[in-house]
Each structure stands twice: as structure tokens, then as C-alpha cells.
Amino acid sequence: MKTFTILHTIETGGPGGAENILLSLASGIDGRRFRSLALVPCEGWLSQQLRNRGIPVRVAQSSSSYGDIRSIREVARRERVDLIHSHLADQNFYSCVAGRVTRTKTVATYHGMPGLPDSTTLRAAWKLHFVRRWADAVVVVSDYLKKALVKMKFPSDRITRIHNGTDINQFNIPGRGQFRNELGCQNGTKLVGMIANLRESKGYEYFIRAAHKVAAADGQVRFIAVGQIDKTIGENMRKLVHDSHLADRFLFLGFRRDVPTILRDLDLFVLSSITEGFSLATVEAMAAGKPVIATRSGGPEEIIDDGINGVLVPPADADALAHKIRELLDNPDRAEELARRGRAKAVSTFSIESMISEYQSLYDRLLKDGSTQ
Numbered sequence: 001m002k003t004f005t006i007l008h009t010i011e012t013g014g015p016g017g018a019e020n021i022l023l024s025l026a027s028g029i030d031g032r033r034f035r036s037l038a039l040v041p042c043e044g045w046l047s048q049q050l051r052n053r054g055i056p057v058r059v060a061q062s063s064s065s066y067g068d069i070r071s072i073r074e075v076a077r078r079e080r081v082d083l084i085h086s087h088l089a090d091q092n093f094y095s096c097v098a099g100r101v102t103r104t105k106t107v108a109t110y111h112g113m114p115g116l117p118d119s120t121t122l123r124a125a126w127k128l129h130f131v132r133r134w135a136d137a138v139v140v141v142s143d144y145l146k147k148a149l150v151k152m153k154f155p156s157d158r159i160t161r162i163h164n165g166t167d168i169n170q171f172n173i174p175g176r177g178q179f180r181n182e183l184g185c186q187n188g189t190k191l192v193g194m195i196a197n198l199r200e201s202k203g204y205e206y207f208i209r210a211a212h213k214v215a216a217a218d219g220q221v222r223f224i225a226v227g228q229i230d231k232t233i234g235e236n237m238r239k240l241v242h243d244s245h246l247a248d249r250f251l252f253l254g255f256r257r258d259v260p261t262i263l264r265d266l267d268l269f270v271l272s273s274i275t276e277g278f279s280l281a282t283v284e285a286m287a288a289g290k291p292v293i294a295t296r297s298g299g300p301e302e303i304i305d306d307g308i309n310g311v312l313v314p315p316a317d318a319d320a321l322a323h324k325i326r327e328l329l330d331n332p333d334r335a336e337e338l339a340r341r342g343r344a345k346a347v348s349t350f351s352i353e354s355m356i357s358e359y360q361s362l363y364d365r366l367l368k369d370g371s372t373q
Contacts, residue, residue, distance in 0.1 A: 195284070211250050
């Protein structure tokens, strides 16, 4: 049996959802059939995690587009790569160019909405055109994204939807209170949290405004935000917390490595995104047995069945978000039932094993004749 070499590559160094998916794929695919190696833009979280799992790592020689294309091309030739699998919009373009030059098959995965081309973004339009024309397969993480790409003239028959998956078992741990103790939360304190890098698309403004409304009605609730913090947005959000008189009630904790432990100590998980390609954090919260409130922002609508295994609210609507937070905090039996069904949905639909199996089937289909482009 031939072992095919897969080059996994991405334009960012993490941590984040797309980087976690690349890490899971590179380390989880069948090593008897596929040899994984990775090309990353810099040393950092992702390169360290890949090496910890025994995946060979190459670091791109330049941060410019030409340098990225050259790095992919050189690694593909030197390592006799059979297939390049890229993640995120810019890297999808670079990989397709390198794949075309080296006659190597390419899979391009979109984790979020690519920039919509218009008269002021001809460069973005050109990049999308190249991926549309030359990627052997395009993967999207939700039907929401598939519909968006079809509107951008991507051939529907070359788009495969593969939902992101997570390792359900790592969230199957009892809450022991370590995180609550760290925060100094006393008995009776309710903890509401969001896990998402602090970016514009995540809608943190609306989470904070909702927290202000909830805190005004219930003095026993505290709020946390976990994720890397964009400096500009972070300053604005901290100011909003201060102006909302939440300085001792709303905490920005930055990136944390103990997300399963944090999730298990939450009373409620919230996602306030304006737009969301999927939302791996939402699946992780469900896997941890937490009741979830998310916005109708794209991907979450394919994860949550509203009122059955979670709750959906309109995006950019702090009033609706606050209302649902209070409703679930005031009705623990209802919250527990949603959490139980949410975990069942995560286990049955969004496991890491299911995701890897679908990607391996795609690799098999593209490489079945053992040839390159």
C-alpha cells in the first residue's frame, strides 16, 4: 500500500479554531496510509503543538505572498508531497498557486466567510478566482459557507461540507471547582462565559452590553471571556466594561490552555458572534455538558436546534441575549435539559473521529489513482 504525503499548511500560528483542526488532522489521520508534515508561518503555539505530537514542521521563509508560495513550492518538491491541504483564505490561494506550479493536488478549506470581492478589492477577487479555478477540492465547515461560495461562482460539485469535530472525551470530565476557586467565586455565584478570540466578528460588544443588563438584575452573576485579545478591540472592550460598571464582574482572561476545565465550571456558555463559519467552541461547550446560547450568525444554526439542545438569538441584539441568559439562569431544570441534549448532539454529530474519516475519504478520492495533477 502506497503511503501518501500530505502537507498541511495555514497562514496563522494560533491558537484558534482553524489551527486546532489542522493539528487534529495532521496528528489523527491514518499514519499507515498518510504521512503528515506541516508548513506554518512562524514559530509559536501551533508549531509547538505539532512537534509535541510528532509531526515534522517547516517554517515559511517569508511573510510576503511570494515567500509563502515559494515556501510551499519548495517543501512540496523536496518532500515529494502528494497533496497540499491548506486552511484559511490567503493560504488557500498560495497553496493553489504552488500546487499548480508543482502539479500537486490541493484541498482548500474555508473556516469562515472569505472577503466578498467588490470594486475596491480586486486583489481579493483574483485570489478567490484562482482557488475557484484550480483547487482540486474546496472544503467548507458549514452549509452556510457552501451557499456563500456557490454565490461566488464556486462549482457546487467541487465543494465538500465537513463539519469541524472535537475530541469529545477531553470534555467528559467532572467539574471540580478549580477554576471557580481561581476566580474566588463563592457558593451561589453564577458563571457565564464565552470562549473566542477577541475579534470584531465575535460580537463581544453585545456580550458585554447583555452582561450589563443581567448584572443589574442579579448580583450573583459573573462573566468571563477566554481567548487571544486583539489590542485595538481589546482596549475598546475594556473601556466598555469599565463604562458599564462591570469592572469586578466581567473578566478578560486571554488565551488559556485549560479550556475543558473552564467549561466544566461554567453555568452557561454564550457565543455572541456577528458572523461565524462554524464555532468549534460551541461544540466543545455542548460536549462539556453546558447549556449554550449562540447567535443566528451562520454556523451555529447547523450546530444547535433552537429550544431543543441549545438556544439561538439574533446577532447584534444585546436585549435578546440578556433575556435568554436570565431565562436559563433562573430555570436550572430547563438549562440542564438543554445541556443534556446538547451533549448528545455533540457526541453523535461532531466527533473528531467523524471529521477525520470524512477528510480521509476526500484524500482517498483525490489520490486513488496515485497520480498528481
